Amino acid sequence: MKAYIFPGQGAQFSGMGKELYENEEAKAMFEKANEIIGFRISDIMFSGTDEELKETKVTQPAIFLHSVIQAKALGADFKPDMVAGHSLGEFSALVAASALSFEDGLKLVIARANAMQKACELQPxxxxxxxxxxxxxxxxxxxxxxxxxxxxxxxxxxxxxxxxxxxxxxxxxxxxxxxxxxxxxxLNVGGAFHSPLMEPARAELQDAIEKVDIAAPICPIYQNVDPRPNTDPKKIKENLITQLTGAVKWTQTIERMIADGAMEFVEVGPGNVLQGLVRKVSREVQTSSATSV
Incomplete structure (x- = not known):
């Protein structure tokens, strides 16, 4: 079975997604995103400085765009048996798995970034x-x-x-x-993500999440706060709302995906940080299995 995984904040780099822009469908998605966001985020992704890419209003949508458009570019080769995303990557995973529309996913990511920034400013x-x-x-x-x-x-x-x-x-x-x-x-971050200090952001994002349509994904999604296979739109929404103040249970997610039959993990989006984490979890799982025999 094949699992597709999507990275979160910190995976950004200057030049990200530039090669995807050559594809006409990808180009249209980038231009649609520029229109929704209100500035040319594609220009910053392709040639911006590291400092520009670190801005919250840029970082989260940029990683989301790279991930979702790359998944789209895979075309018929994108055949997931299961998906998961690390923090922000959960939104990318939901769009790639057809549970969220591209436009709604992007709008939620923008709302999430803005809400998190405000929460960060409330308390150091x-x-x-x-x-x-x-x-x-x-x-x-x-x-x-x-x-x-x-x-x-x-x-x-x-x-x-x-x-x-x-x-x-x-x-x-x-x-x-x-x-x-x-x-x-x-860490060089602006705030206490995935902690009780993100409660103002969670409350603000909850309203936006409750207003969007979420469909049953084409395959199970393993979410950060509840790393079990899930296809129920109502439960997916609940988990998304809880995510900002809840822990990212990535170790537990990969362990469960392996237990459920995942044989291959494909990282979709900028960088390959998640592949390194998957290898470490896999080694631990293999060691535990060998010890228990």
Whole structure:
């Protein structure tokens, strides 16, 4: 079985999607996006600076566009048995799997980016990557801190991103290092994504999500907050709404997809970060299987 996976924020690079523009259908999709967004995002994607690409109003729609248009360019070769997306990539996955229209998906991504930016401005906050500790240790230590700090991204075994107030993340990094973390690296991000501090953004995005039509996808989607196969439009909406404040359970998603028969993972969109995470999860699954025999 073949699984298609879609990247999230951080995968952007100057020149992204430029080769896709040569295709007439792809060109029309880029131009439609420029019209919806209100500025030529395609120009920034193809030749903008790293700083321009880091702007929230650019980053999320740019990655979404690259991913969705690349999936479209695959044509008849795009035959997913299952799909999943990392954070923002979940919207790309839903469009590629025909659960969301291209236009509605783009509008939701724009609304998401704007809502997240506003939430970031309400309270200084941040995230940090924690390497070399078990999930339960990270969860326990974060839970003992009297500040907002939570496990936000379960990327692969031994790699978790925590998210919260600046004071909470700083204290957690100190305590996690003392507990044996190989590294506790603060990330260059604008806020505490996938934490309770994104509640204002979740509330704002909920209204937009509830207004769009979501159909049953052409194959099961494994969502960030509920990494199980799902085709029910109502449940898909609920999971999308919860996503901004809920954790990205990527490790659990890949484990479940493998358990459900995924033999090949195809990353669609800029970069190949997710492939590296999939390899690490797969190795852990194989090791666990060998140990249990």
């Amino acid at each position: 906050s941040t995230m940090a990557a924690i390497l070399g500790l078990a999930d339960d240790v990270v969860e326990r230590i974060c839970g003992e801190i009297d500040e907002v700090v939570v496990a936000a991204n379960y990327n692969c075994p031994g790699q978790i991103v925590i998210s919260g107030s600046i004071a909470g993340v700083d204290l957690a990094c100190q305590k996690l290092t003392e507990a044996g973390a190989k590294r506790a690296l603060k």
